[in-house]
Amino acid sequence: MRIYALVPATLQLILVENVRLLDRLSSRKAAVGTLYLTATHVIFVENGSETRKETWVLHSQISSIEKQATTATGSPLLIRCKNFQVMQLVIPQERDCHNVYISLIRLARPVKYEELYCFSFNPKLNKEEREKGWKLVDLNEEYNRMGIPNSYWQISDVNRDYGVCDSYPTEVYVPKSATAHIIVGSSKFRSRRRFPALSYYCKDNNASICRSSQPLSGFSARCLEDEQMLQAIRKANPGSDFIYVVDTRPKVSKASSGAIPDTELPRDPRAVPRNDAAELGRAEHPRRRAAWRLREVEPAADLPAPEQPHPLL
Structure with a gap:
């Protein structure tokens, strides 16, 4: 050797x-x-x-x-x-x-x-050539193209040094009424601390799409800051009196995490008014389903066990 x-x-x-x-x-x-x-x-x-x-x-x-x-x-x-x-x-x-x-x-x-x-990895390139790759996509330029920042949305440096969420950019766009305290509180309520942040904005009708992770697994208590964050998102959409909360996870994943169906949630006047919770209703991923079928016809010893989430993902 x-x-x-x-x-x-x-x-x-x-x-x-x-x-x-x-x-x-x-x-x-x-x-x-x-x-x-x-x-x-x-x-x-x-x-x-x-x-x-x-x-x-x-x-x-x-x-x-x-x-x-x-x-x-x-x-x-x-x-x-x-x-x-x-x-x-x-x-x-x-x-x-x-x-x-x-x-x-x-x-x-x-x-x-x-x-x-x-x-x-240290490529044999000078500093200018190495920096070209980081400039292929400019997030601020993309948001400026959509008309952000404006009177409803602003840029926030609450995640500077990746202190709140290590998988978010250092600068994110949030509603103007969302304070740093609200953002941090909402992040503690959600998986991997991925709080709701702006992903898309239509400047013609002021409609927006925000994305976040699901609440912590098995978490049944309320979070005031997270409700305030949703209230801020609703106020940043002046064209509508309510917002849609869409759960895109497969049904199996929602069941295993202890998610409560929307029909069983208590209606509280202090919560975000007239929020409609929707589900995409998609089944388990076809690739994962095919993998399990392959395991059924092949010797178990010759196939890898179901992959567990990696701590860095």
Whole structure:
């Protein structure tokens, strides 16, 4: 095994020779080649003299990694991917297999944002060329095109340094009557602290579309600040006396999170008046449904388990 410097510096680029790649779907002889573990991919290159076949697996596509018991022929390593691809490798030395296993866990499941490759990638471009990519889309220019800011909507820096929501921009557009206290209070009531923020505005009729996450799972208490935020959004739409609250989650997701149907919600005169709650009524995602059907016809051991939400997503 040969080891080289790898970005980020806390990891190492691993190159292991004489690795066997087993074909689980046919009885053909296992391919022998070299395994490369880079900052972004697992690469297996066969040793064939005629055509050097390569197998590439992106780290973010790895669903699970299983280090199996050592045998007389080597140490097996089973890699299951989210697209149902399965790689079964046999590494000659147990120590090499352990190093690959530990490194893959770090690369496939980073704990902190700083461990993602994009933060350590250093392209061979000057500063001006690197900054071009950040200027392809200008959010402020897009909102200006829609007629924002105006007498109803304003830009807010409440999320500066990503202090309120780490998945929102540092500057967001909110109703003028929404104070920082209301925004922060509403964010604490919602998943991932994604408070209602302006996504689209029609300057012809002053209609707007705001988007936010759902309330915290199993949360049944009321939130005064969140109600005030919805009131502010209603006032920022002068063409209508009410707003629509649309739940776009699949029914299965709403049921598992303990969401209460709108018909069972108590009507309170202090709440936002005449709000109509609507559901898109869409079923579970077809791709997820197809994945479960595939699990029913294939051996469970050969398919990855249902993917759990990643902490960084």
